[in-house]
Amino acid sequence: xxxxxxxxxxxxxxxxxxxxxxxxxxxxxxxxxxxxxxxxxxxxxxxxxxxxxxxxxxxxxxxxxxxxxxxxxxxxxxxxxxxxxxxxxxxxxxxxxxxxxxxxxxxxxxxxxxxxxxxxxxxxxxxxxxxxxxxxxxxxxxxxxxxxxxxxxxxxxxxxxxxxxxxxxxxxxxxxxxxxxxxxxxxxxxxxxxxxxxxxxxxxxxxxxxxxxxxxxxxxxxxxxxxxxxxxxxxxxxxxxxxxxxxxxxxxxxxxxxxxxxxxxxxxxxxxxxxxxxxxxxxxxxxxxxxxxxxxxxxxxxxxxxxxxxxxxxxxxxxxxxxxxxxxxxxxxxxxxxxxxxxxxxxxxxxxxxxxxxxxxxxxxxxxxxxxxxxxxxxxxxxxxxxxxxxxxxxxxxxxxxxxxxxxxxxxxxxxxxxxxxxxxxxxxxxxxxxxxxxxxxxxxxxxxxxxxxxxxxxxxxxxxxxxxxxxxxxxxxxxxxxxxxxxxxxxxxxxxxxxxxxxxxxxxxxxxx
Amino acid sequence: xxxxxxxxxxxxxxxxxxxxxxxxxxxxxxxxxxxxxxxxxxxxxxxxxxxxxxxxxxxxxxxxxxxxxxxxxxxxxxxxxxxxxxxxxxxxxxxxxxxxxxxxxxxxx
Ligand SMILES: Cc1cc2nc3c(=O)[nH]c(=O)nc-3n(C[C@H](O)[C@H](O)[C@H](O)COP(=O)(O)OP(=O)(O)OC[C@H]3O[C@@H](n4cnc5c(N)ncnc54)[C@H](O)[C@@H]3O)c2cc1C
Numbered sequence: 174x175x176x177x178x179x180x181x182x183x184x185x186x187x188x189x190x191x192x193x194x195x196x197x198x199x200x201x202x203x204x205x206x207x208x209x210x211x212x213x214x215x216x217x218x219x220x221x222x223x224x225x226x227x228x229x230x231x232x233x234x235x236x237x238x239x240x241x242x243x244x245x246x247x248x249x250x251x252x253x254x255x256x257x258x259x260x261x262x263x264x265x266x267x268x269x270x271x272x273x274x275x276x277x278x279x280x281x282x283x284x285x286x287x288x289x290x291x292x293x294x295x296x297x298x299x300x301x302x303x304x305x306x307x308x309x310x311x312x313x314x315x316x317x318x319x320x321x322x323x324x325x326x327x328x329x330x331x332x333x334x335x336x337x338x339x340x341x342x343x344x345x346x347x348x349x350x351x352x353x354x355x356x357x358x359x360x361x362x363x364x365x366x367x368x369x370x371x372x373x374x375x376x377x378x379x380x381x382x383x384x385x386x387x388x389x390x391x392x393x394x395x396x397x398x399x400x401x402x403x404x405x406x407x408x409x410x411x412x413x414x415x416x417x418x419x420x421x422x423x424x425x426x427x428x429x430x431x432x433x434x435x436x437x438x439x440x441x442x443x444x445x446x447x448x449x450x451x452x453x454x455x456x457x458x459x460x461x462x463x464x465x466x467x468x469x470x471x472x473x474x475x476x477x478x479x480x481x482x483x484x485x486x487x488x489x490x491x492x493x494x495x496x497x498x499x500x501x502x503x504x505x506x507x508x509x510x511x512x513x514x515x516x517x518x519x520x521x522x523x524x525x526x527x528x529x530x531x532x533x534x535x536x537x538x539x540x541x542x543x544x545x546x547x548x549x550x551x552x553x554x555x556x557x558x559x560x561x562x563x564x565x566x567x568x569x570x571x572x573x574x575x576x577x578x579x580x581x582x583x584x585x586x587x588x589x590x591x592x593x594x595x596x597x598x599x600x601x602x603x604x605x606x607x608x609x610x611x612x613x614x615x616x617x618x619x620x621x622x623x624x625x626x627x628x629x630x631x632x633x634x635x636x637x638x639x640x641x642x643x644x645x646x647x648x649x650x651x652x653x654x655x656x657x658x659x660x661x662x663x664x665x666x667x668x669x670x671x672x673x674x675x676x677x678x679x680x681x682x683x684x685x686x687x
Numbered sequence: 688x689x690x691x692x693x694x695x696x697x698x699x700x701x702x703x704x705x706x707x708x709x710x711x712x713x714x715x716x717x718x719x720x721x722x723x724x725x726x727x728x729x730x731x732x733x734x735x736x737x738x739x740x741x742x743x744x745x746x747x748x749x750x751x752x753x754x755x756x757x758x759x760x761x762x763x764x765x766x767x768x769x770x771x772x773x774x775x776x777x778x779x780x781x782x783x784x785x786x787x788x789x790x791x792x793x794x795x796x
Contacts, residue, residue, distance in 0.1 A: 207778070214768045215775035235779050237726075265774060283779035286726040301726070303779070307738055308727050329742050330774075461747070534747075549742035555772035556748070617771065 179210050180229045182254050182276040190231065193252040197234055197278075200244045205235040216262075216279050219269045220563040221649045222614065222626040228271035228648060230257065233279040239404050243364045245280065246402070249678040250362070256280040257680045258402050260302035260335035263327050266563040266611065267339065268648030273682040280402065282334075289405065290381075293318045297355060297381040299407045302334040307547055309333070313410075320410040323347040323449075326542060326551035334406045338396050339645060342601050344542040346499060347411050348449025349601055351396060356380040358405035359395055362674035367391070367401070381407035397645065398666075399680035400673045411545075414499040418509065419540040421530055422516050423490025423523040427454075430581060431574030433494055434599070434606070436515050438572045441603045445508050448543055450496040453598040454581075455484040457611070458535045460553040462487040465594075474589045488533065490523065495539040554596060560615030562625060564649075566632050568641045570599065570606045580608050580641065587635060588612070591628035592621075607644055633657065648682075655685025729785040732792030739781070740789075749773060752793050759790035766790075 181190055197206045207213055208231070216233055217225050234256070236242050249256055257272035258280045264270070272279060286303030291312065298309065306322055307329040313320050323343035325336050337350040347353045359367045370386035371379040384392070395401050424433060433452055440446045456475070459465075463486070468479040484491055498505040498512075516522040530536040538550035555561060570580050577599055585595040588610075596613055599606040612632075614625035626649075633643065633650060637657035646654045655663055666686045670677070681687045729735050743749040749772075752762070763786055769775030781789065 211767075212778070215777040218769040218775050233777075262777060262780070263774070269774070270777065281777065281779045283777065284726070303726070311738075330739060330780075547742065548746075549748060550746055552743055552748040552772070559772065561769075561771040561773070 207233040222622040261332035273648040322545035346447040353409040356407035359401035399683040419497040422494040434574040449601040460557040560617040562614040562616035566610040591624040732788035762790040
């Protein structure tokens with residue numbers, strides 16, 4: 174055990190690490206190389222049910238230029254020191270800013286935060302990794318560019334580069350973020366700088382307008398991966414529509430998810446409803462309005478009767494479908510007729526618009542998300558159990574009613590075994606739905622920590638046995654999920670890793686790739 | 688509810704005076720390859736409060752921070768270490784100097 178450092182990279186002696194740190198300092202200056210416990214504190218706290226010491230970094234480097242990063246990878250190769258790259262570093266519920274393995278050096282690109290270009294006509298942006306959605310939002314407002322962002326619920330404090338590289342999602346028509354990515358600059362492990370797609374050609378001005386370039390499309394291999402360090406990132410923005418009509422459709426029973434999904438699928442595939450919709454369970458929306466302790470005391474998951482009472486008291490459906498129309502008022506009117514007719518048929522749906530629900534705090538924050546406005550209201554989830562424990566369980570489902578019901582029931586059953594609540598929603602897709610469940614627990618309660626870990630492990634085991642894969646996972650379970658996708662994919666990932674990063678210096682363990 | 692409104696006005700004000708960052712980003716297009724532009728920097732504690740903290744601490748997620756004369760050392764410690772449901776913020780996000788100003792700003796308000 175080292176005294177000088179709070180952790181060391183696997184297999185690296187203190188002496189070797191000393192030399193590496195010395196070299197990092199000569200590139201970045203002393204102030205940008207953090208090694209003390211106090212300096213590293215904000216990189217250590219995670220929301221996962223494992224000891225923070227499992228993911229404690231040995232150091233953090235605050236680089237601001239491509240040249241510095243090239244020099245850093247040179248040093249890493251020389252000493253075989255692994256780095257874990259973050260952009261805005263707010264991957265909360267997926268591992269936060271901490272590395273996948275203890276002792277990795279965090280390469281923190283938050284200070285590399287220039288907005289390089291926002292093209293009003295072609296509606297795209299090119300940014301550096303440290304740019305937050307808030308920074309970009311203010312820039313667009315300042316310059317009256319008339320463009321909308323799509324961002325995840327942590328909006329103001331997260332950023333497009335980290336979010337999209339982890340294949341995150343938002344709630345506007347551009348909500349499946351990687352679909353709207355266009356062109357990356359990547360520092361490779363050997364220090365070379367690759368610009369993907371049209372960016373490879375000198376003097377090209379089509380880097381941010383044509384995704385594919387020539388030959389195999391490479392951008393995908395730099396997402397959820399450890400094959401490179403992305404230093405510039407292009408993506409498309411949505412022109413502000415002339416009119417925006419958010420709405421919520423509420424249903425009273427859990428089984429109604431079948432009807433909701435069967436109705437929404439054709440509307441999504443045909444584009445009548447253009448945005449990444451959310452079908453949120455009452456327990457996902459409840460924390461915005463209610464306290465858990467008002468409805469249940471003692472251990473165990475919240476009973477159905479309490480959920481029904483809560484939903485009634487706070488004007489929530491057991492399911493709440495949030496969606497919106499974007500277009501001219503005339504277009505929206507036509508589509509609104511189609512929507513209300515489709516959902517009106519069975520008589521089970523309660524359809525509310527801004528007029529009826531505009532003051533409702535849940536509706537308000539959902540409407541903000543669907544128009545790309547900043548809100549952190551969804552963090553109310555953390556008050557449900559308290560104590561700052563959270564992991565996202567994120568299996569992919571077909572957009573088929575029977576499948577979503579089956580996944581919901583299975584998830585709820587497993588959570589209940591461990592005394593945890595079903596804080597779930599189905600989001601985004603046309604043909605798929607991301608089934609997103611916040612596994613909330615009190616991290617200050619050792620009993621709940623243990624239960625949450627075992628529960629999450631069981632969720633992954635049972636779901637994969639049924640052929641349900643997860644789209645993204647926290648750093649404590651990356652190997653387990655990689656395993657569920659089978660040996661051939663794992664081997665291909667490994668082959669690419671060997672070719673692109675033979676010394677294994679870039680985030681070994683990310684997505685189970687080493 | 689009344690309180691909330693006044694904060695939104697403050698936010699709008701902060702937005703309208705955020706010229707420096709925007710101008711820098713504007714010239715970035717030309718300077719992209721030379722790194723002449725230094726990117727975003729906080730101007731004062733109020734700006735950090737309105738652009739980060741207020742979204743949780745005025746919106747029922749976290750407790751109110753104003754009117755409590757919270758000691759600056761306490762605020763700085765919570766921001767750097769996080770606490771339970773409060774996420775920590777790194778020096779790369781909020782530099783030490785801006786955090787000191789922020790903590791004083793919170794104590795004063
Ligand atoms: C209440 C709540 C709600 C949430 N809602 C959503 C949501 O709606 N949608 C959603 O997608 N997520 C959501 N999240 C999860 C998460 O907070 C967001 O996805 C967030 O955008 C990720 O953090 P970031 O943007 O700061 O990315 P970062 O933390 O910077 O990056 C994420 C990961 O990408 C990789 N990476 C980052 N930068 C680079 C780089 N330059 N080169 C190579 N690899 C890199 C790293 O593996 C890193 O761990 C939510 C979290 C909370 C707590």
